[in-house]
């Protein structure tokens with residue numbers, strides 16, 4: 001479903017990814033772990049062709065992403081649902097409208113929207129919140145909306161970059177149950193996380209990245225002390241988060 005073949009991505013003075021080869025099969029549930037600045041978000045952005053690789057080949061759903069024309073990129077992204085730590089809902093739209101928007105921008109017929117939005121909200125357990133605005137919801141409810149929006153077009157792949165990072169442990173665990181359910185319905189999931197407890201409990205495949213390289217790939221454990229993973233390179237983290245926020249804002253105004 002997703003394949004990296006000797007992929008290298010460098011930023012001016014930093015290593016993003018360094019000669020990474022890995023294969024994620026259809027239906028897999030994979031955790032991507034590692035210290036701050038390790039290259040996890042770089043990995044995700046390369047899958048989405050938000051970044052270009054310097055070397056190597058990336059294949060997603062049998063398509064070579066590395067040499068894909070700009071015209072084909074929106075189609076690639078349509079096959080991939082995305083969820084972020086900070087939800088990124090549109091504040092002036094209701095829950096229903098937020099989810100419907102993901103279908104409207106790719107010109108899905110009204111009939112299909114009317115059918116699939118309530119289905120996605122029901123699956124996420126928030127059908128009763130359809131008319132609410134994001135600021136009227138708890139963090140956990142907002143993340144459910146974001147997931148409903150990510151899956152409403154039935155993507156084959158769901159990417160989640162620290163989806164439980166802003167949630168308390170109980171709520172985080174509820175969100176994990178929902179992701180598990182989505183995975184069991186056949187969606188391939190790649191989840192970036194620093195949440196040791198969650199990774200250890202889920203017993204899924206864990207790919208660990210450090211300094212742009214895969215240093216571990218096995219079933220089961222998170223393998224880091226939580227505090228260590230969260231505090232290394234604090235300044236980098238802030239810089240990256242700022243950049244991410246900027247990019248998201250840019251995207252919202254653009255083609256997404």
Ligand SMILES: Nc1ncnc2c1ncn2[C@@H]1O[C@H](COP(=O)(O)OP(=O)(O)OP(=O)(O)O)[C@@H](O)[C@H]1O
Pocket residue numbers: 011012013014015016034035036037038039040041042043236237240243
């Ligand atoms: N746009 C950029 N320009 C320059 N360097 C960058 C850029 N984006 C990321 N980097 C650097 O590349 C490396 C990998 O960053 P990346 O965002 O992939 O890390 P991460 O594993 O997602 O970290 P975190 O856990 O903090 O989100 C870091 O050293 C980071 O500072």
Ligand SMILES: [Mg+2]
Pocket residue numbers: 040041042240
């Ligand atoms: Mg990151």
